[in-house]
Amino acid sequence: MTPEAKARLKIDEQLDEAGWKVQDFKQINLGANLGVAVREYPTDTGPADYVLFVSREPIGVVEAKAFNTILTFVEDQTERYANSKLKWKVRATPLPFLYESTSLVTHFTDGRDPAPRSREVFHFHRPETLADWLGQPNTLRRRLTEQMPELPVRNLRDCQVNAVTELEKSFAYNKPRALVQMATGAGKTFTAITSVYRLLKFGGAKRILFLVDTRNLGKQAHQEFHAYTPPDDGRKFTELYNVQRLASNTLDPHAQVCISTIQRQYSMLSGEPIDESAEDVSLNEVIQTENQEKAVVYNPAIPIESFDFIFIDECHRSIYNLWKQVLDYYDAFLIGLTATPDKRTFGFFNENVVAEYSYEQSVADGVNVGYDVFEIETEITKKGSRLKAKEWVDHRDRLTRKKRWSQLDEDTLYNGKELDRSVVNKSQIRKVIQEMKSAVETVIFPNRREVPKTLIFAKTDSHADDIIASVREVYGQGNAFCKKVTYRAEEDPDSILSSFRNDYNPRIAVTVDMIATGTDVKPLEVLLFMRDVRSKNYYEQMKGRGVRSLGFDDLHRVSQSADSAKTRFVLIDAVGVEKSLKTDSRPLERKPGVSLKDLLQGVAIGHRDNDTVLSLANRLIRLAKQLDEKTLGRIAREAGGVKLPELAKRLLCALDPDKVAEAAITAAQVEGTSRTEETLTEEELQVARTQRLTEACAPFDKPELREIIEAARLEREQVIDHINLDQVTFSGFSEQAEVAAHKTIQKFTDYIAAHKDEIAALDFFYQQPYQRRRLTFEMIEELHDALARPPLLLTTERLWSAYYRVQQSQVKGADSKRQMTDLIALVRFAIGLDGELKPLADTVNLRFQEWIFRHNGQRTTAFTPEQTEWLRLMKDHIAASCGIDRNDFDYAEFADKGGLQKAWRLFGTELDMLMNEMNKELVA
Structure with missing residues (x-):
């Protein structure tokens, strides 16, 4: 047989696997199958190797070549057959689907694409797929070029807008692979979901695969898809599209998004069973050996066209070698998401980096916080130790932790790397925990009353248990204080993780790898490394658990003694992990012992070394998070309009090596x-x-700016005076506050007058008596949203306070908590319907008393105590929601007492009449 004939035998098998019925031209039977591949079909330019028919119509050709053929050299031949006239078939347009194949390598071109371009595919597509593609007015790649609307930027950071926009440009140019580099904490998953939503809605993608590193990250991604609300639709993502998190090897045919680990994808394609625990281990930690290559063969149950796009979250080294064939299998665009790329990452994604957002940029923008490194070193950690033969010691089973007391047969030498694996030294663990406690309380966070939220990275599950026991002992706390968050935790790890994020306890969590990557715990302020890490990228991701910024209110909720927003985190290195690796991100703080005043003075004098400039930028970023808008405004005025975060950002940008190189190239071109x-x-x-640093440091030449920055820092420190006693000399609002209150009221009344015909709630009060139309909560909500938005910013609290300052004798309930429905009282008071401003609930209560007194006087039998209790519940609901109907009985306050069924038993046919009366008389 000739090499080409051998290739054709294999191509016949592949076409058959993909669902094509392969026939010789002499035995042609186009009714034998949906898809028929006819060998040696005659055309007016010679016989084509294969002509593909779907539903009896020709749709494509296959050019078969010998194994060693370079397929790009024969594309013209395939195109010639596609444009030829087929014997006994009349077709005005060329055949759209073109394949060249050696059976080892197959290329595919869709002639309907803009600028049709061949791409390598793992196998042939199924006839059903080609039929589906033909039935669509445009191809996927044409839709990506012509149908993607402009991206709404609401709720998106600039870096996210840039990533989605540039990614869609890459799709439009038909680039098969793209890399999005975004710092941990910048919202990679949110960005990816935004892109996924647009690809499904506007790009017409059929199904998208979201690959994750571990099962836990798959669970977290699933939650984020559930929480995502598109900017152009009020429904949740999962109300619009089916999202499947693969926990078995069955692909839901109706799923438009599938979340999976790459291990499970391999299991699905290969048919090999998966060890569930394999999905718990980050592939960053897997060391590849030569015999680990994951060979993939065609699986008819999961054809190559199963996914149109594959988003690879935290794309790590394993995808470039160990698991690469899993990704090569699918005929899909590949999109990598990572904070820590390396040369292999760039190479795999064809150097198509569509977005770059570094850790330093994220700190400068306030998305993330900087970090300091604090080292703890012990003698045994560094040097190890020795146990002599015949010593009586405990021996412990690693898994069951059962102990036995026996003598050593021989001397046992161990080094620091063997600690907590072959040898456990309880004293070493205890000394590290004791030193951490002392350092945090006296040096790192000396003003905190409670332990800052702390995460400890352990080597193994057994090591984690030893650490927990030592933490509880050293801190003198109970079980709730320190918990283990690993896949093998005795308690539900998800509930522990939720408590760690949101509750006071646990203060300290110990993990191995469950929350080493991707999992967010924003209140974290201390990371203790009691394990070294093999992978540089994995280490960067582990550090990323601490970088998330957090506002004062959210931090204060779990750490009550925090006196500002989260401005940094501290990495405590107890094993030399920082020294054993070179990291991509680095601590911005290089001179922790130098005061801010001295850093400012040094830069002004001319100290422009990297350490000084980076440390100054870090201090300014932290300070900006602690200051109020008024103080920040004073600094900006002194800096010529440049805000403090921008001053810091300019310092960081001045040292950016890429920007320095660009400036040098530009300067050379000028010359x-x-x-x-x-x-x-x-x-x-x-x-x-030097030129860039001179420009960035120029503002600090002004002594006035340096002084105001230092003064702002000192304003954060307090001296407690317990000697001089105070007394009240005046009580009342200042004249300035009263003027501001008048302006607020004037804005409110002007807005009401200007929009009384446009907004339903205002139109109700001006035009419609309450007997003709019911005021609804939706009307009030519409008015509230219009008033609360910039530039008015007129919330119910602000308006109530303004009226109280100006017309105190006519305003009641100034100290009570405001409800949105209090806006009704504000409008009525503003337009003169009421002579007194009081909370709507007070008005509703008064009217209810009059209404029920009148009813009891008119009825043969007064309302029973149980009926009266239910009427009061209905009254309270009306005060909070403007009205009540039958559907409202599903709410908890009614449902817990029997719901609509109970109300109907109490009031019978009177129920609807009573609700209508209360709606009319209690609110409007």
Whole structure:
């Protein structure tokens, strides 16, 4: 047989696997199957190797070649057959689907794409798929070019807008792979879901795969899909599209998004059973050996076209070698999401980096916080130790932890790396925990009353148990204080993790790898490493657990003695992990012992070394988070309108090596010299760096700016005076506050007058008597939203306070908590319907008393105590919601007492009449 004939035998098998009925031209039977592949079909330019028919109509050709053929050389031949006239078939347009194949390598081109381009595919597509594609007015790639509308930017950070926009440009250019590099904490998953939503809605994608590193991250991604609300639709993502988190090897045919680990994808394709625990281990921690390559063969149950796009969250080294064939299997666009790329990452994604957002940029923008490194070193950690033969010691089973007391047969030497694996030294663990406690209380967070939320990375599950026992002992606390969050935790790890995020306890959590990557715990302020890490990228991700910024209110909720927003986290290195690896991100704080005043003075004098500039930028970023808007405004005025975070950002940007190189190239071009990054001299780079630093540091030449920054820092510190006693000399609002209150009231009344015909709630009061139309909560909500938005910012609290300051004698309930329905009272008071401003609930209570007194006087039998209790419940609901109907009996306050069924038993046919009366008389 010729090499081409051998290739054709294999191609026949592949077409058959994909669902095609392969026939010789002489035995042609186009009714034998939906898809028929006819060998040697005659055309006016010669016989085509295969012509593909779907539903008796020709749709494509396959050009078969020998195993060693370079397929790009034969594309013209395939195109010629596609444009030829087929014997006994009349077709005005060329056949759209073109394949070239050696059986080992197959290329595919869709001639209907804009700028049709061949791509390598693992196998042939199924006839049902090609029929479906033909039935669509445009191809996927044409839709990506022509049908993607402009991205709404509401609720998106600038870096997220840039990532989605640039990713869609990459799709429009038909680039098969793209990389999104975003710092941990910048919202990679939210960005990806935004893109997924647009690809489904506007791109017409059939199904998208979201690959995650571990099962836990799959669970977290699933929750984020459930929580996501698109900007152009009020429904949740999962109300619009089916999302399947794969927990078995069955693909839901109706799922439009599938969340899976790459291990499970391999199991599905290969048919090999999966060890559930394999999905609990980050593939960053798996060491590849030569015989671990994951070979993949075609699986008819999961064809190559099963997914149109594959988003790879935290794309790690394993996808470039160990599991690469799983990704190569699918005919899909590949999108990588990572905070920590390396050279292999860039290479795998064809150097198509569509978005870059570094950790330093995220700190400068306030998305993340900077960090400091605090080292703890012990003698045994560094040097190990020795146990002599015949010593009586405990021996413990790693899994059951059962102990036996026996003598050592021989001397046992161990080093620091063997700790907590072959040898456990309780004293070493205890010394580290004791030193951490002392350092946090006296040096790191000396003003905290409670332990800051702390995460400890352990080597193994057994090591985690030893650490927990030591933490509880050293801190003298109970079980709730310190918990284990691992896949093997005795308690539900998800509930522990939720408590760690949101509740006071646990203060300290110990993990191995369950929350080492991707899992957010924003209140974290201390990371203790009691394990080293093999992978640089994995270490970066582990550090990322602490970078998330958090506002004062949210931090104060779990750490009550925190006196500001989260401004940093501290990495405590107890095993030399920081020294054993070179990391991509680095602590911005390089001179922790130098005061802010001295850093400012040093930069002004001319100290422009990296450590000084980075430390100053870090201090300014932290300070900006602690100051109020008024103080920040004073600093900005002194800096010529530049805000404090921007001053810090300019310092960081001045040291950015890429920007320095760009500046040097531009300077060379101005001088008429052509330069590239590779040909720049050190002298040219130094000149550019000096120039950028001079510009960034120029504002600090002004002593006034340095003084106001230092004064702002000192304002954060307090001296407690317990000697001089105070007394009241005046009580009342200041004149300035009264003027502001008048302005607030005027804005409110002007808005009402200007919009009384446009907004339903205002139109109700001006035009409609309450007997003709019921005021609804939706009307009030519409008015509330219009008033609360910029530039008015007129909330019910602000308006009530303003009226109280100006017309105190006519305003009641100034100290009570405001409800949205209090806006009704504000409108009535503003337009003169009421002479007194009081909470709507007070008005409703008064009217209810009059209404029920009148009813009891008119009825043959007064309302029973149980009926009266239910009427009061209905009254309270009306005060909070403007009205009541039958559907409202599903709410808890009614449902817990029997709901609509109970109300109907109490009031019978009177129920609807009573509700209508109360709606009319109690509110409007």
